[in-house]
Amino acid sequence: FLSLSLQAKMSRPVQAQRLEGIDKNIWVEFVKLAATYSTVNLGQGFPDFPPPDFLKEAFVRALSGENHMLHQYTRAFGHPPLVKILAQFFGKLLGRDLDPMTDVMVTVGAYQALFCCFQAFVDEGDEVIIIEPFFDCYEPMVKMAGGTPVFVPLRPKAPKDGKLMSSADWQLDPAELASKFSERTKAIVLNSPNNPLGKVFSRGELELIADLCVKHDILCISDEVYEWLVYDGKEHIRIASLQGMWDRTVIIGSAGKTFSATGWKVGWTVGPNRLLQHLRTVHQNSVYHCATVAQEAVAQGFQRELEYYGKPDSYFVQLSKELQQKRDWLVQSLDAVGMKPIVPEGTYFLVADISEFKSDVPDVPDSDEPYDSRFAKWMVKNKGIAAIPLSAFYCGSHKNNYNHFIRFCFAKEEATLKEANDILQKWKREKTTP
Amino acid sequence: MLFASRSFCCLGIRTYQLRTDLLSRSIKLSASVTMAFRHENTRRIEGLDSNVWVEFTKVAADPSIVNLGQGLPDISPPSYVKEELAKAAAVDRLNQYTRGFGHPSLVKALSQVYERVYGRKIDPLTDILVTVGAYGSLFSTIQALIEEGDEVIIIEPFYDCYEPMVKMAGAKPVFIPLRYKNDGSSASSADWVLDPAELANKFNSKTKAIILNTPHNPIGKVFTREELQVIADLCIKHDTLCISDEVYEWLVYKGNKHIKIATLPGMWERTITIGSAGKTYSVTGWKLGWAIGPQNLIKHLQVVHQNTLYTCATPLQEALAQAFWIDYKRMDDPDCYFYSLSRELESKRDRMAQLLQEAGLKPVIPDGGYFMIVDVSTLNVDLSDADEKQPYDYKFVRWMITSKKLSAIPLSAFCGPETKRQFEKYIRFCFIKKDSTLDAAEVILKNWNKQTA
Numbered sequence: 001f002l003s004l005s006l007q008a009k010m011s012r013p014v015q016a017q018r019l020e021g022i023d024k025n026i027w028v029e030f031v032k033l034a035a036t037y038s039t040v041n042l043g044q045g046f047p048d049f050p051p052p053d054f055l056k057e058a059f060v061r062a063l064s065g066e067n068h069m070l071h072q073y074t075r076a077f078g079h080p081p082l083v084k085i086l087a088q089f090f091g092k093l094l095g096r097d098l099d100p101m102t103d104v105m106v107t108v109g110a111y112q113a114l115f116c117c118f119q120a121f122v123d124e125g126d127e128v129i130i131i132e133p134f135f136d137c138y139e140p141m142v143k144m145a146g147g148t149p150v151f152v153p154l155r156p157k158a159p160k161d162g163k164l165m166s167s168a169d170w171q172l173d174p175a176e177l178a179s180k181f182s183e184r185t186k187a188i189v190l191n192s193p194n195n196p197l198g199k200v201f202s203r204g205e206l207e208l209i210a211d212l213c214v215k216h217d218i219l220c221i222s223d224e225v226y227e228w229l230v231y232d233g234k235e236h237i238r239i240a241s242l243q244g245m246w247d248r249t250v251i252i253g254s255a256g257k258t259f260s261a262t263g264w265k266v267g268w269t270v271g272p273n274r275l276l277q278h279l280r281t282v283h284q285n286s287v288y289h290c291a292t293v294a295q296e297a298v299a300q301g302f303q304r305e306l307e308y309y310g311k312p313d314s315y316f317v318q319l320s321k322e323l324q325q326k327r328d329w330l331v332q333s334l335d336a337v338g339m340k341p342i343v344p345e346g347t348y349f350l351v352a353d354i355s356e357f358k359s360d361v362p363d364v365p366d367s368d369e370p371y372d373s374r375f376a377k378w379m380v381k382n383k384g385i386a387a388i389p390l391s392a393f394y395c396g397s398h399k400n401n402y403n404h405f406i407r408f409c410f411a412k413e414e415a416t417l418k419e420a421n422d423i424l425q426k427w428k429r430e431k432t433t434p
Numbered sequence: 435m436l437f438a439s440r441s442f443c444c445l446g447i448r449t450y451q452l453r454t455d456l457l458s459r460s461i462k463l464s465a466s467v468t469m470a471f472r473h474e475n476t477r478r479i480e481g482l483d484s485n486v487w488v489e490f491t492k493v494a495a496d497p498s499i500v501n502l503g504q505g506l507p508d509i510s511p512p513s514y515v516k517e518e519l520a521k522a523a524a525v526d527r528l529n530q531y532t533r534g535f536g537h538p539s540l541v542k543a544l545s546q547v548y549e550r551v552y553g554r555k556i557d558p559l560t561d562i563l564v565t566v567g568a569y570g571s572l573f574s575t576i577q578a579l580i581e582e583g584d585e586v587i588i589i590e591p592f593y594d595c596y597e598p599m600v601k602m603a604g605a606k607p608v609f610i611p612l613r614y615k616n617d618g619s620s621a622s623s624a625d626w627v628l629d630p631a632e633l634a635n636k637f638n639s640k641t642k643a644i645i646l647n648t649p650h651n652p653i654g655k656v657f658t659r660e661e662l663q664v665i666a667d668l669c670i671k672h673d674t675l676c677i678s679d680e681v682y683e684w685l686v687y688k689g690n691k692h693i694k695i696a697t698l699p700g701m702w703e704r705t706i707t708i709g710s711a712g713k714t715y716s717v718t719g720w721k722l723g724w725a726i727g728p729q730n731l732i733k734h735l736q737v738v739h740q741n742t743l744y745t746c747a748t749p750l751q752e753a754l755a756q757a758f759w760i761d762y763k764r765m766d767d768p769d770c771y772f773y774s775l776s777r778e779l780e781s782k783r784d785r786m787a788q789l790l791q792e793a794g795l796k797p798v799i800p801d802g803g804y805f806m807i808v809d810v811s812t813l814n815v816d817l818s819d820a821d822e823k824q825p826y827d828y829k830f831v832r833w834m835i836t837s838k839k840l841s842a843i844p845l846s847a848f849c850g851p852e853t854k855r856q857f858e859k860y861i862r863f864c865f866i867k868k869d870s871t872l873d874a875a876e877v878i879l880k881n882w883n884k885q886t887a
Contacts, residue, residue: 014675015734016581016603023737027534050526059749063519068510072719073712076487108566108721112743123476140741145476219473248473256531263530263748278475281483285598286573287566291747292719293519 022140026392033377034386040420043386045195045349047411051261052315058300062293070296076288077280078106078268079295085302090251090270092309094241102273105280106290110225110254110267113279115141116286117187117221117250117269120278122147126186131172133393133402135195135223151395152180154199156342164335165342167199167351174208181212187219188212190239193226196351196393196407198344200230206239214244219275225254225267228316230346231324240271247272250279255298260319260411264294323348323410326417330410333421337428348411351390355404359431371403379406383423482598486847490831493841500874503831503841505651505805507716507866512771514760515715519753528749535736536564536724537751543758544709544724550765552697560729563736564746568681568710568723571735573599574742575677575706575725578734580605584642589628591848591857593651593679609850610636612653621798623655630664637668643675644668646695649682652807652848652862654800656690659698666698675731676701681710681723684772686802687780696727703728706735711754716775716866720750779804779865785872786865793879797863804866807845811859813882825858834861840878 027044034043041048050056062070077083080100087100098104107113114137122128124146130138132153142149154170190209192201201209213220222239230236240249250271256262269279301315308314327343330350334341340353354375360382361375372389380386390405410417491504501508522528532538541558549556556562565571572595580586582604588596590611600607610633612626646665648657657665669676678695686692696705706727712718725735757771764770783800790797790808797808810830817829827844835841845860865872 014731015578015737018581019578019734019737022741025740028740031533044531046530048527048530051529056523056529059523060520063516063523068516069508070719071511071516071717072506072508073491073504074719075491108743108746115742120475120479121473123478137741137744144741261529263528263532265743265745265747275473277483278479281475281479284485284488285479285482285595285602286570286742287721288569288595289567289719289721291566291721291750294747294750 018144018146020143022143025140026136026388030376030386030388030392033380037380037384038386039384040416040423041386042408042410042412042416042420043380043388045409045411046256046262047260047348048416049260049411049413051259052301054304054315055259055261055297055301059293059297061300062296070292072292073289074292074295076284077101078104078290079292079299082106082266082268082295082299082302085299085306086253086268086270089302089306090253094238094246094270096246098270099273103270103276105269105276105283106295107267107269107283108287108290109256109265110223110252111137111265112283112287113250113252113267113269114138114221114223116279116282117252118142118145118147119282119286121219121275122186125184127182127184128186129177129180129188130395131188131190131194132395132398133194133196133390134189135191136392138189139395147186148184149395150180150185151398152177153398153401154194154197164331165340165353167194167197167342167344167346168202170197170199170342172205172208177208178212181216181218185216185218187221189221189223191223192239193224193230193236193344193346195226195347196349196388196390197342198347198349198351200234200236200345201239203237206237206242210239210242210245213248218248220245220249221252222249223252225252225257226347227253228258229320229323229348231320231327232345234345236346247274250275255294255301259298259301259315264291264298266290266294266298326410326412326414329414329417330408330420333417333424334408337424339424342405348409350408350410351405352408353405357427357431358404370399372406373403375404376406383427385420385423478602478604482602486594486843490841490843493835498839499835500840500871500878502863502865502867502871502875503843505864505866506718507804508871509716509866509868511716512757515717515753515757518756519749521756522749522752525752528752530748531745532748532751534740534745535559536562536746537748537755540564540751540755540758543755543762544726547758547762547765548726550762552694552702554697554702556726557729561726561732563725563732563739564751565723565725565739566743566746567712567721568679568708569595570721570743571706571708571723571725572596572677572679574735574738575708576600576603577738577742579675579706579731580642583640585638585640586642587633587636587644588850589644589646589650590850590853591652591845592645593647594847596645597850605642606640607850608636608641609853611849611853611856612650612655621796623650623653623798623800623802624658626653626655626798628661628664633664634668637672637674639672641672641674643677645677645679647679648695649680649686649692649800649802651682651803652805652843652845653798654803654805654807656686656692656802657695659693662693662695662698666695666701669704670700674704676705678705678707680707681713682803683709684714685776685779685804687776687783687800690801692802704731706731715754715757715771720754722746722750722754782865782867782872786863786875789872789876789879790863793882804864806863806865807860808863809859810861825854827858827861831861838878838882840875 083100083104087098091098118141122145126147128142159165255266331341338356370391376389387406391399541562545556545558580603584605586600711722825846842861845857846854
């Protein structure tokens with residue numbers, strides 16, 4: 001009996017079933033490639049410029065100040081100064097009274113906020129609607145929670161009169177979207193502004209989604225980490241402010257994206273207590289506390305932004321202006337050499353069609369790897385520019401649907417973007433000269 | 435709403451599990467689907483919402499309470515640790531994402547320090563995962579390696595998160611208490627032992643892991659080599675994993691040695707050892723921890739990590755790496771913080787014990803860690819008017835907070851349901867506190883009898 005059971009144990013995999021199919025991760029490979037080969041890293045999404053001085057100063061004050069208790073545990077669900085200012089700030093934006101203790105929870109980056117949402121609300125058999133292209137972690141997180149991801153694509157429409165395509169030209173088909181809802185649907189994940197396309201969902205598009213959420217009585221997990229990065233005077237609309245949505249929406253935000261400090265890993269969730277109570281349960285049984293010093297500094301950052309809100313000196317206003325300029329430079333660079341950029345309405349990402357450069361990387365029929373992935377790898381090794389293939393943001397069976405696009409991150413210093421431009425120009429010249 | 439799942443075992447071989455999604459689906463369809471039902475929490479967190487800390491850490495906000503409850507230092511971390519953080523934050527690149535499984539300079543430093551301790555090669559990239567506190571390592575380990583149908587042995591009293599984490603993974607906690615062997619001499623944490631026969635009985639073909647915590651929170655027990663060998667023998671015999679929570683590894687007092695169970699023969703390949711920056715450097719608010727083990731286990735923890743929070747804070751990891759280099763270089767020197775903190779805490783331990791003894795109590799002197807438990811039933815405090823259903827120690831601590839302005843943690847919070855009665859006369863004090871805090875505690879304890887006389 002004993003040896004049989006031991007044999008059985010040894011033949012059983014040591015890892016839990018929940019890890020099945022979620023072990024692969026595109027970043028592990030592409031980050032390594034960028035580190036090894038790139039001279040210009042426009043791949044992984046992080047700024048190569050520092051956080052604003054006022055934020056760095058706040059961090060130093062927090063760590064070196066008289067109150068050394070800032071090096072010890074703070075309140076598990078969020079450092080009081082931070083949740084208070086978040087409640088104030090987002091209360092203002094949403095036009096509601098938010099209780100900092102129950103309607104806000106701080107997490108280790110928006111990434112952990114997403115994890116808490118899926119663990120709290122997605123059970124085995126539940127379906128979760130994910131709009132493609134999507135930030136890649138949504139799919140494995142839904143699977144790890146035992147749920148079934150249901151994908152619905154944004155579909156590109158031809159741009160008007162030979163203009164450059166805009167992220168606004170990628171749209172959901174209303175009938176197609178409606179068909180994805182079933183009685184097993186538990187939630188939909190919305191990401192606006194959208195990574196990787198940069199799409200900023202319009203009020204009409206959000207109302208379409210909201211109507212379906214209300215009709216089918218489902219939850220909305222709203223990833224709004226790029227909420228401050230919207231261009232051309234567009235407005236970021238919070239779906240939670242639409243009719244019937246506050247009660248069923250968890251809003252996710254990120255200090256990393258808001259304040260250009262991705263390495264601090266401070267994020268948050270905002271929503272009704274009825275939903276957040278379950279996020280708290282997951283949080284207290286997984287990481288429990290978030291680092292105190294970083295939270296203290298972010299709180300001060302928000303305090304400052306509250307004072308400057310809407311004014312020209314607001315960091316949010318300035319960052320958005322600077323990034324719009326960088327977007328325009330990169331759009332120009334890519335357009336000039338024949339890579340067709342899709343002009344993003346928001347975020348610091350830009351997707352470009354590389355069809356005209358296909359001759360550099362011949363097609364390999366029956367290849368397992370999507371074309372754009374092979375192209376991106378070739379490009380970083382041979383041209384030194386790191387970028388991410390768009391197929392990374394599609395589910396397995398859809399990876400070849402849009403396989404001639406790559407994503408660039410333009411939250412980079414001017415010098416970096418100029419260097420990218422030089423490389424692209426040289427590349428173009430090499431192609432045209434016989 | 436609880437959905438039970440049943441598993442069928444045949445000859446110790448897990449054949450299949452009866453899934454309940456069909457059952458749950460039919461309930462959803464047939465019941466009138468209300469908004470409340472759809473937005474309910476998942477099964478995995480059912481019943482895991484309550485938490486001893488939520489109540490007792492609120493107390494910390496009141497400055498008039500002398501707080502010896504939650505385990506956090508009110509002493510300052512060493513100045514070089516804070517300086518390294520300031521230096522790290524000044525480097526632009528260090529405010530952005532770093533390597534997901536652990537900042538390169540930190541995993542390198544950890545591998546150097548621990549190679550010395552383990553006496554074996556530790557690969558920084560494959561044998562180490564950096565997590566959000568040791569808490570995060572526990573979570574990653576349990577999510578990676580434990581699932582429905584598994585049993586996990588937990589030694590009571592236990593750090594309270596082990597039970598809900600095991601349950602959240604769908605597994606069954608199996609408890610075994612440390613038992614006090616009463617031989618009449620002064621109480622020491624070494625007097626609390628596992629009964630080897632009782633322990634052996636807890637192992638079966640479903641036992642996936644045992645969670646070991648040494649030095650032990652809350653008792654302060656430092657498991658001896660012989661005690662670890664008993665556990666190791668059973669792990670090997672039943673092919674069980676060992677999750678070894680060693681966050682207090684540096685805090686062992688004279689006459690005691692911290693031994694890593696992973697260094698016993700046959701144990702490295704089946705052990706995940708967990709450590710904590712918070713406890714090592716008195717920076718609990720940095721929330722950095724690590725899991726060390728063989729690649730074939732750590733790789734699964736890394737998968738969990740990449741699907742939960744992906745990466746930990748960069749400047750904090752860099753600062754921690756630098757602090758480790760400073761202390762690594764002086765690991766043969768008594769001034770090394772790992773040893774100097776331990777000496778500092780030993781005198782605080784002795785003072786705490788004395789204060790409690792002078793108040794007529796009999797504390798259990800810990801061989802390690804920074805907690806001390808004490809039986810308060812001898813004080814005969816009348817709590818009959820309080821809620822009968824609550825364990826004695828909960829009532830006692832609440833009473834002590836309001837009437838004595840002193841806080842501690844009730845020990846039954848660290849016990850499974852069967853053992854709560856056994857431990858409900860004990861409360862836990864934390865003594866990693868500055869002198870003025872212990873002075874204030876002294877005043878309260880000296881005046882205790884005067885007020886209740």
